[in-house]
Amino acid sequence: MTNPPGLMISAPASGTGKTTVMLGLLRALAEDGLAVQPFKSGPDYIDPAFHLAASGRASFNIDSWAMDDGLIGAVAARGLDADLVLAEGSMGLYDGVATRGRAGFGSSAETAIRMGWPVVLVLDVGGQAQSAAAVALGFAQYAPELRLAGVILNRVASPRHERLARLGMDKAGIAVLGALPRRGDLVLPERHLGLIQAIEHPDVEGAIANYAAFLRDHVDLAAIRAAAARTPPPKPGDLPRPPAQRIALARDASFSFTYPHLLEGWRAAGAEILPFSPLNDEAPAADADLVWLPGGYPELHAGRIAAAERFRAGLASHAETRPVHGECGGYMALGTALIDKDGVRHRMAGLLGLVTSYEKRKFHLGYRRAVLKAAMPGFAVGRALRGHEFHYSTILEEPDAPLAEVFDADGAPVPETGSRRGTVTGTFFHMIAEETE
Template sequence: MTDPALLPPGLLVSAPASGTGKTTVMLGLLRALAEDGLSVQPFKSGPDYIDPAFHLAAAGRASFNLDTWAMDGGLLGAIAGQSAGADICLGEGSMGLYDGVATQGQTGFGSSAETARRMGWPVVLVVDAGGQAQSAAATAMGFAAYQPDLPFAGVILNRVASPRHERLIRLGMERAGLPVLGVLPRRGDLALPERHLGLIQAVEHPDLEAAIAGYAAFLREHVDLPAIRAAALGGARPEAGRLPAPPAQRIAIARDAAFSFTYPHLLEGWRAAGAEILPFSPLADEAPDPQADLVWLPGGYPELYAGQLAAAAKFRAGLCRHAETRPVHGECGGYMALGAALIDKEGRRHEMAGLLGLVTSYEKRKFHLGYRRARLVAEMPGHAPGAALRGHEFHYSTILEQPDAPLAEVADADGNAVPETGSRRGHVSGTFFHLIAAEEAA
């Protein structure tokens, strides 16, 4: 019988750096274990809103983010509690295993290692063996020794060129005392398609089911699945707080290829509290439900669909009617769509909803990436002036005009002010950061 004081046994799939193939390994493991009859609970460490949709497709179970910089202990516990009934948990790390920010946040610095330690999950390190042999063991050994209290399950070697290459790397790993849980031959067809914000969205993949099935077959052939299962451990169940409360009772939320970036724990919290989620598609020229209390435009890729959005007359008219009497909020791409205009990469100007004066340009690209802490100076749906919010910003668009009043005082993870303050006009508000959690009032 499962001990109710423990989480289901789990592992964290991580790597020394980005680009090692850990996402394809994660998807293959999720599907292979599910094919073996296990209920597999996926998680993503860090502020990523693309990978959880891939996890859901692979495991058939909703994936949730765990973020030690943005989330307090109660929220982490509530999200960990979504694993109830699962046989095994698999978490996917972000960036390198120990990568985080310099200034501590709610419960940590945002590293994948912190997530693994807090959940009690041993680490499976995916090592890109290209261009090295025994030296790969020195890298892996350094990661295992860097924080000796962090349990290591072993390594999966990726992009191994030949049997001789494998033998040399295994010799190094034996000397380092690290179990080899799998050896993946080099295959160029295993990469997921990408664009400027990373992977394409799961809904856009031309044949996602076939791709995931292929990853699972590949992993099943080259990874020791029984050893993977045996290495999983269940940590103590964290004391759970509450998932985020809904900002309204009936929430019309844009959901299509242009607007899809919403953290799963937010939607789960809204639904669990009894809110009604009313999806609509701006790209299909659908207006938000006229009975909605709030319209929420998530982030996404409006810069790729600016012409379609500009031509979506029913969507824009319905949005404007709603904003006359009730709140509308946009995040990142949704914020851009609420503005006066969006300039695409070719320099063409597209008229947006015009509910805010914001004008953004994807032609004049500038990289914006990092955690954000915002202190609201005005009301935002679900949050009063003075509330402190934590989120994450990731986009390439440049603000050309922002004539409206600021929504918040915004700083990066180290407390340095950033100019993207969000803005507000009447019932309409928007931010460039994606909301993760509100800080509990002292």
């Protein structure tokens, strides 16, 4: 069996419009009757939810730094029944980490090469014309093993501007697959971690339908489909195993950052996922074996979390005898207090001593490798986990015992070690995979 034909939608940098292009293509091709499987290269929670809304199919992350070949193969197999694969890159096409990790540098180019996907480069041509071709040519030649299918010119100011940009591409021998006129309304709302979540968008269906109509008018969909390449699938390994049989999973606008491949692996192994909403003051299922609080935006809902008495009581009752784990925002919610951007202190669950603040924001971003100093749900002491950290909070107090030794992608130690107290554990990093080597 071979994979369906696929493409990577990427760009020279963030902010060039590749997500809008990705969503418009997903919806337009789905409207044409294709089963289009979306993927996201690298660590990201927000884009895959928009992919699902646009395509009707769950989107999965492929990460060449955190995942080994077997896991990449298992994730890629989620799309074997599709007619076409579209993957969205992260940051710029060649942007990755400085030091090679277990598998690679984590760039979108690396993912495209490994999967055999040609790249469609979304180019913001604002402020330039023929010069855009030099940019595209540099991207085409930087990695000879990567195939550039062509470019989509974005934010074109006029027909004359388009003609000049196309002349440059013709000279460089680069195919133009579309040219998108500048439109200020084709922008997704953002906040400090990137786009707002799909569930928070006031009219996500209308926005995606608008993108699809726009792409249909200005992009050669037949040429896009023809540019896709079919390659042998990587040999699949196993998806991540579940950390417990019955998992109470916090799931709402405040706690939504869970990787789809983790949930897919948990369910495939027979685990039961029992969703509950802390924002609606719901307690975790009383008969759950484990409570898992994902990351998200607790800082935006700190007052409601502080007032959620049933949630806190249920969490405390569970923690008396059974494990509770939190990642990033979930970790903050397990702490003693969270201070919002206005300096207001909000009571959290109090199962850990952690106190975090958004009054003075500090940016934490990067891949993480964690070697456990104590067991956490599903993983024994000494196991190594791979993931990433992405938040703006400042640690004011973290008095409990450290959960792990944590390192960045270059092997340098980082101070955010996570912590543990009794049955409760928490980390600032979001787990992607366990090391298997």
